Amino acid sequence: MLSKKTKYAFHALTYLGKNKDQGAILISEISEKHNISHKFLENILLELKKAGFLGSKKGKGGGYYLIKEPREIPLSRIIRLLDGPIALLPCVSLNYYEPCEECENQEQCGLNKVMIEVRDETLKILEMKTLQDILSNE
Amino acid sequence: MLSKKTKYAFHALTYLGKNKDQGAILISEISEKHNISHKFLENILLELKKAGFLGSKKGKGGGYYLIKEPREIPLSRIIRLLDGPIALLPCVSLNYYEPCEECENQEQCGLNKVMIEVRDETLKILEMKTLQDILSNE
DNA sequence: ATAAAACCTACAAATTATATAGAGTAAATG
DNA sequence: CATTTACTCTATATAATTTGTAGGTTTTAT
Numbered sequence: 376m377l378s379k380k381t382k383y384a385f386h387a388l389t390y391l392g393k394n395k396d397q398g399a400i401l402i403s404e405i406s407e408k409h410n411i412s413h414k415f416l417e418n419i420l421l422e423l424k425k426a427g428f429l430g431s432k433k434g435k436g437g438g439y440y441l442i443k444e445p446r447e448i449p450l451s452r453i454i455r456l457l458d459g460p461i462a463l464l465p466c467v468s469l470n471y472y473e474p475c476e477e478c479e480n481q482e483q484c485g486l487n488k489v490m491i492e493v494r495d496e497t498l499k500i501l502e503m504k505t506l507q508d509i510l511s512n513e
Numbered sequence: 514m515l516s517k518k519t520k521y522a523f524h525a526l527t528y529l530g531k532n533k534d535q536g537a538i539l540i541s542e543i544s545e546k547h548n549i550s551h552k553f554l555e556n557i558l559l560e561l562k563k564a565g566f567l568g569s570k571k572g573k574g575g576g577y578y579l580i581k582e583p584r585e586i587p588l589s590r591i592i593r594l595l596d597g598p599i600a601l602l603p604c605v606s607l608n609y610y611e612p613c614e615e616c617e618n619q620e621q622c623g624l625n626k627v628m629i630e631v632r633d634e635t636l637k638i639l640e641m642k643t644l645q646d647i648l649s650n651e
Numbered sequence: 652a653t654a655a656a657a658c659c660t661a662c663a664a665a666t667t668a669t670a671t672a673g674a675g676t677a678a679a680t681g
Numbered sequence: 682c683a684t685t686t687a688c689t690c691t692a693t694a695t696a697a698t699t700t701g702t703a704g705g706t707t708t709t710a711t
Binding site for chain 3: 537539540541555556558559562569570571572573574575576577
Binding site for chain 1: 667668669670676677678679
């Protein structure tokens, strides 16, 4: 399951996507519409900004706004950013690889092999689906 | 990512699958081969037994053994048993459904719609791949 | 009877996720 | 230029979950 952090990130991105032409949007506005703790959401939006998805403006009239096209934001990027690996095991993760402690020889591990296939199939979906798909469904 | 519990379960099932014709196998044997805490593994094997995947024999000469065909144990069943939902959101889980707290109207939620598609694609893989596939790769 | 090994319940420790606090910085405005 | 607004940053607190441990109970073979 996704963490709340990631789920909230999707809600926020969706909201910003829907209101793309309204300029900067307040954290408060998003947090109220989606019943998300203001401060918690603050951290999330900041991460999304640092990762290059959002822009922001400080001071009165400030807020956040999308700086990428929704179709250029695949689910995989958001999930990786906030939740970490998409792979089911550390030993098959592309972005967060770590060997499994209990495994003496990864090369001979059948679980490893199968999980690579699962990862590849999962990635196909999560890289294909984008924020645009979420927006199209609202 | 899978929990260690689920990962260990797969290791244990694989070990039991490989040694299918050796009769009952000790928890200790599996825990030593895979560097898994004996007591922790005990709990896991018990769950697998209660769920109908394993049989056991108590007392001297006892141990655990597979009572299902490896090809009849899809990854999805083990993951669901030990880790819970496969879906990325509670509101799209088939076996552990819960509405999202922050969501006023699930019917109008684009994230919900997209995550249903992701779930269906993920399930395709996890229901197709079985313990047999792991065994074939060792 | 004894030893071996699964079974069971409860708890402890560690880790991670979620949320909050409070001061700092930048921008707008009158 | 003072004030208000709202994002930025770091640190910490709280809660939940995962991981692991303890210790006894039951069953079985010899």
